[in-house]
Amino acid sequence: MAVCLLYRQRRAARPRYYRVEISYDMFDHVSVFCEWGVAGGAGIELKTTFSNLREASEAADRLRKRAQRRGYLRLDRALAVA
Numbered sequence: 154m155a156v157c158l159l160y161r162q163r164r165a166a167r168p169r170y171y172r173v174e175i176s177y178d179m180f181d182h183v184s185v186f187c188e189w190g191v192a193g194g195a196g197i198e199l200k201t202t203f204s205n206l207r208e209a210s211e212a213a214d215r216l217r218k219r220a221q222r223r224g225y226l227r228l229d230r231a232l233a234v235a
Contacts, residue, residue, distance in 0.1 A: 159225035183209035
C-alpha cells in the first residue's frame with residue numbers, strides 16, 4: 154500500500170487535505186482510493202479499481218499532480234513551511 158497525503162493552508166480558511174492511496178483488494182485488483190475535504194470534517198471519497206498496478210499508479214500520479222497544481226503540498230513539506 155502506498156499513501157500520499159497533501160495539505161493546503163490558506164489564510165482565514167480551515168486547512169484542507171487530499172489523500173491518494175494505492176492498495177490491493179481481496180480479489181487481487183488494485184484500487185486507487187482518493188479522499189479530500191476540510192481537516193476535522195467529513196471528507197469526500199472516491200475509489201477506482203484497476204486490473205494492474207501500472208494503471209493504478211499512473212492514475213494516482215495524475216490525481217496527485219492535479220492536487221499539487223491546485224496548491225496542495227506534501228504533508229512533510231507543508232509542515233516545514235508553516
